Amino acid sequence: MCISGLGYITIEASDLEQWRTFGCDVLGFMTTSTADSNTLSLKMDAYPYRLRIVKGSLDRFLLPGWEVYDKCQFHDLVSHLRDIGCSPKIGSTDEAQLRNVREYAHVVDPTGSAFEIYYGMQLDYAPLVSPVGVKEFVTGHNGDMGLGHIAISTPDLAKSLSFYTDDLQFGKTDYMHFQFSDDANDPGQGLHFLHCDNPRHHSIALFEDSKQPSGSLIHLMFEVPDIDQLGYMIDRVNQHGIKVVTPIGKHTNDEMVSVYVESPAGFAIEYGFGGVQVDWDHYRPTESAKPSLWGHNW
Ligand SMILES: [Fe+2]
Known part of the structure; x- marks a missing residue:
């Protein structure tokens, strides 16, 4: 990789x-x-x-x-x-x-x-001094797990998967196929969750959607180390009148407990804790049909 x-x-x-x-x-x-x-x-x-x-x-x-x-x-x-x-x-x-x-x-x-x-990013090693007291974000040792993950749209899931896995050498973590609606005729949508060379469950999710330009950001995820840091953030969201896009819930595949809120650019920010970290030498890619164990009322 x-x-x-x-x-x-x-x-x-x-x-x-x-x-x-x-x-x-x-x-x-x-x-x-x-x-x-x-x-x-x-x-x-x-x-x-x-x-x-x-x-x-x-x-x-x-x-x-x-x-x-x-x-x-x-x-x-x-x-x-x-x-x-x-x-x-x-x-x-x-x-x-x-x-x-x-x-x-x-x-x-x-x-x-x-x-x-x-x-060759030049690190400054300066500690985070958060104006609202966030102790730290989960980004690994000196940031080697990356800042979080993104979910982006693609009009051609197979073509995007081939590019990210064959050409950029991402690894497959999970393929999810599910319906957002209760309509029996809804064909549903597919998502490929892919990882790069760090323990984060996925650094990118490719979301099948031909209605918006390729690469549109569905959400951007940041992770904090514990439930209190998430809870304090939910309080700040309410204090600032920020729109909650998806209320708290727990994902199936990466086990992240998170909320989604609307950013000033319109895309969602997922803010969560508890995401699994994976030893890729002992992992088999999964398939799933359910995004959340509880909550996250889509
Ligand atoms: Fe996410």
């Missing part, structure tokens, strides 16, 4: 202050300095930032940044992506410095979903 984790998320926002309030006062991140006054950087662990929020005219998810181990694997992957027609574009030195990485490349996958790959 060449992808070690989900390194960062880039978001476009028309109002950086709205994201500062949501990110810091609700989610519990801290702001961190950036050379670009049009970018808000939010930090949650030893990484200098995990969310890059760039000022723009729209409020939307832009792309994820996937971490590659080193320069050699990065260039091998760039050349493989070039061979299969993804036209990776290596970013300028200035843009790499703004990301605090050695090098990065912008890639568009075969279904039209954009992402970046990078290596």
